[in-house]
Amino acid sequence: MLTIQFLCPLPNGLHARPAWELKEQCSQWQSEITFINHRQNAKADAKSSLALIGTGTLFNDSCSLNISGSDEEQARRVLEEYIQVRFIDSDSVQPTQAELTAHPLPRSLSRLNPDLLYGNVLASGVGVGTLTLLQSDSLxxxxxxxxxxxxxxxxxxxxxxxxxxxxxxxxxxxxxxxxxxxxxxxxxxxxxxxxxxxxxxxxxxxxxxxxxxxxxxxxxxxxxxxxxxxxxxxxxxxxxxxxxxxxxxxxxxxxxxxxxxxxxxxxxxxx
CATH class of the missing domain: 1.10.274.10 (PtsI, HPr-binding domain)
Known part of the structure; x- marks a missing residue:
């Protein structure tokens, strides 16, 4: 058995897109390939994107790929190059939240001691309309x-x-x-x-x-x-x-x- 040790380079963790690409890379080999997240003590079949997602792998987690089979030598060389060079490209850049600027409330509102929920601005300006709740479908x-x-x-x-x-x-x-x-x-x-x-x-x-x-x-x-x-x-x-x-x-x-x-x-x- 051969092992590739690495730290997860993905800013957003191992979600669907990089899990799919890693699965595609591993599926081309006959050897059994196991993904291990050492922080979580979680193991997964590296040829299953759903299993990879289930490991809960985050940025900088200590991970390894265990490779065992007839083509393990070649698989290790190719996968090691992929992990070191191209794996990070399968993820998008972590979206940065806009810093919230503390604007004082009007006195008429602040005296009510409201609980405030801040959101990210999608478009500048003011929107006026009837507040309507669209509930998710019951299954x-x-x-x-x-x-x-x-x-x-x-x-x-x-x-x-x-x-x-x-x-x-x-x-x-x-x-x-x-x-x-x-x-x-x-x-x-x-x-x-x-x-x-x-x-x-x-x-x-x-x-x-x-x-x-x-x-x-x-x-x-x-x-x-x-x-x-x-x-x-x-x-x-x-x-x-x-x-x-x-x-x-x-x-x-x-x-x-x-x-x-x-x-x-x-x-x-x-x-």
Whole structure:
């Protein structure tokens, strides 16, 4: 067995995009390759992007790749060069939060002792409108669908359909959106993503809908527990992929967006 020791160079940690690229680099070798995060004492199959994300790896974490197999020598040389030179290029630069300037409140407001929530400015100026809350869709109707003998077939069909849709979008996009779609495609084609859904169906006797949701909740729980803001924000990616899978499997249950904006509105979206 050969080992590559390194410190994680990714400013945003090991999220979907660099995990996908590392998985692609490792998958071309026959040798077994294990990713280890020594801070977390976490191990993962380096040929599974979902498993890599689940290690909760952050910038500067002590990590290693253990390589064992017939082509381990060549794999070590190529992967070591990738880790040292090109791995950092798979991540975007950490977005810097604009420093909040302390502006005093008007006296009429300050005497109320309000709790203030500061945000980042997206555009200068003042927006005026009716405050409207857009709540996320409930998945209870999917969770309640009983298990059936067709669930495994439905899962394979839905995964293939979603992959086809993402591939179609990839052909039509470029730049940053294409990179994000590639990472999403890698996640649904990951053996661990579909494999965990199958395990939940066979071992816990969950229906397909409940298994997709349970898998989503498990992955999101790992990301939510991360110390990295960026990794916690990737929860929405996993939710998005899982909800698309549910909508493809049961299109008749897909909620309709009945919100029609007829006047100036400040929309607050609940994720």
């Amino acid at each position: 209870d109707s999917y969770r309640a669908i009983p298990a059936s003998a067709q669930d495994s077939t439905r899962l394979e069909h839905s995964l293939a359909t979603l992959a086809e849709q993402l591939n179609q979008q990839l052909r039509e996009r470029d730049g940053e959106s294409k990179t994000i779609l590639s990472a999403h495609l890698s996640l649904i084609q990951d053996d661990e993503f579909a494999g965990n859904i199958r395990r939940l169906m066979t071992e816990q006797h969950q229906g397909l809908g409940a298994a997709i949701i349970s898998n989503m909740e498990q992955v999101c729980a790992k990301l939510s527990a991360s110390a990295s803001d960026y990794l916690r924000e990737r929860v929405s990616d996993i939710r998005d992929i899982s909800e698309q899978l549910l909508h493809i499997t049961w299109p008749e249950l897909k909620p309709r967006n009945n919100l029609v904006l007829e006047k100036p509105t400040i929309l607050v979206a609940e994720d």
